[in-house]
Amino acid sequence: MAQESMELTGLISGLIRSGFACSIVRHGNGLLEQIAAQSPDLILAEMDGHLANSRIQELVKSMKQKKRTPVMALVPGEMLDSIDGQLNIADDFLASPYDDRELVLRIKRLLNHKAEGAASTELIKSDGLVIDLAKCGVTVGSKVVQLTFKEYELLKFLASNRGRVYTREALLNKVWGYDYYGGDRTVDVHVRRLRSKIEDSKHTYIETVRNIGYRFIKEA
Secondary structure: OOOOOHHHHHHHHHHHHOOOOOOOOOOOOOHHHHHHHHOOOOEEEEOOOOOOHHHHHHHHHHHHHHOOOOEEEEEOHHHOOOOHHHHHHOOEEEEOOOOHHHHHHHHHHHHHHHHHHHHHOOEEEEOOEEEEOOOOEEEEOOEEEOOOHHHHHHHHHHHHOOOOOEEHHHHHHHHHOOOOOOOOHHHHHHHHHHHHHHOEOOEOOEEEEOOOEEEEOOOO
């Protein structure tokens, strides 16, 4: 997110040599749309006076509301003191004269943090129960739990909506699909099997709501 310059062109060339795919989105109308169309993993925002820093702050805030993309600010060294208080929009910043190697290291660090954050969202945890969404695996404590496909899908759905009560009909629609013609007993059987595999006298995860259906217990 910058204006083209000899210094910036050299910086981009260095990033490309390091294996990154880069493109420059110029300050101007349609900036957000251009960035959204490219769906970048990281944004370098040049804060050099071409675009009011307050406007950059608005743009970055808007982008982060839609997608948590890390932002690194590129700041001319002579402007650092004057915009110090405005750098809170960025996850990191680099002051000129820019060093290619330092920029690459900082970019890799931000991307690693992003990946770690994404990985953490692929785990659903509740009182010893862990559902690994990436690997479709379930553990209770240190024990790996073997579930059938529908048992896993049912558990994942309930745990992803913890605290919310679902009727048997709703669970049939959500987990088995609208074309499934089985009766309500199908849900009861799968819930009973799930409980036998993941619960014990000290751990209860799925609660029966009388005359309604089931819910995954919301932790206090």
